[in-house]
Amino acid sequence: MELIRIRDVSMQYKNGVTAIYDLNLKIRRGDFVFIIGGTGCGKSTLIKMLYREVKPTRGEIIVGGLNVARLRNSRVYKLRRKLGIVFQDYRLLTKSTVYENVAFALEVIGAPREEINRKVLRALELVGLKGKVRQYPDQLSGGEQQRVAIARAIVNEPKILLCDEPTGNLDPEKSIEIMKVLDTINATLGTTIVMATHDKEIVNRMKKRVIILKEGRLVKDVEKGEYDDEAI
């Protein structure tokens, strides 16, 4: 059963640049998918469309049963609650502690305190940061900050985790740590992961489904794929 279905989607920015051409794609429950391609190939745009940061100009995107393209601004939160999102720049609240940052995602949906406490500690344990709950983001390394961001993204137990270049700011060693965390989440929680990256090392090491975009078009979609330099 597919969790994400993209049909005949095109996306053109207001300045006239077309980022995506006639894209068709299905992503099943429990998949781990890499979206790769060079700079400006549209991989970020694709991720942004999945969480409705931008709207497609044409076509249909269904994420977890919601028609994203038709979703009104005031209802976007319904989609976001089904998703976890991880960014290259972490996007943590710098004035809040690690615990508060992760708890934030549950507080805004009105979860009771005991539930928040239980889920936050479990998520932090999963990313290996249980000992740092009282620290502030600027007291952590980049890799640790990204793990806080991942904990925040999964604390709500979303079906889908979207990652936009999560290792882009990290050195190879820390990147591998992050990938291990993501792999564990995918394996133990069954979370579907869609990750945009241009990190060749990681893609080759993980052996997951690879979708290659070039100038806004889908050029390759391989199970257990590798980083294909020629296609890019």
Added chain:
Amino acid sequence: MKPFRMFFRSIRDAFKSVVRNFSLSLASISCISITLIIVAIGIMASLNVNNFTKVIKEDVTIVVFIKRDVDESSLGVIRAKLDQIDNISTIDYKSKKQLRDEMQATSPTLDATMKDWSEDENPLKDTFQIKVTEIEEIAETASTISKIEGVDSVNYGETMVGKFLSAFKMIEKGTILVVVLLILVTVFLIINTIKLTIFSRKREISIMRVVGASNLSIKMPFVIEGMVLGMFGSLIPIILIIYGYYALYKHFGGQIFSPLIQLIKPGPFVYIVSLIILAIGMIVGMIGSYRAVRKYLKV
């Protein structure tokens, strides 16, 4: 249960971010304080000016002189006719004897001249002293009274009252205009200051959206924060209003230059003005932050 929980969390978060963004909060609070002090002074000055005019208006009296040949029973008829006129609030009868006694009491010179008069020689006339409810209609009322049989003449200081009335109208309009303008300027200033504090938190708002906060639950803590800033901002003006006005009242002994220009008693007055200032601060703070947040929710 859940809406309450989210509401209380919003209140907690609002206070938390006032503390965590201390320098910006302080900037907003002091800006709000200063503008509210100006508004408070404007409101109090204009209310006092309106009070002077009210006191002076209340002092205006129509004096109705009765013809000398009118006897007791005709006097009763005149009184009954006066009672039927709408615009009259009080009627005081003063016989010429009473008037003479009062005048004698005011100065020794008058006393010396008047004390030898016999009752028949008294050149004064019996009078009705009348206060009106609507001073703007005093001319009509006076002319109605002058037509009553037995009334000799009517006097209310026509020329002076007319001048006063037009001056008062201008003063009233002027003070209302000043207060309205001041409030508008304040609203504009406070809204913009709060906008600035919230613009600096653009990132926070975008993160809230990313983790699935509904627009309402994003707005709520910010709106409450705006209210809290407005509340803190009105504290200093309120303290100044209360202590300052009491001191001013005491200093002038309740009147400026002459007993005609009375200051409003501090009694409930300062507390009412304080409440108005608190309400302006809080409401404007809320509006300001609501508008600032809304801008970032349109994606």
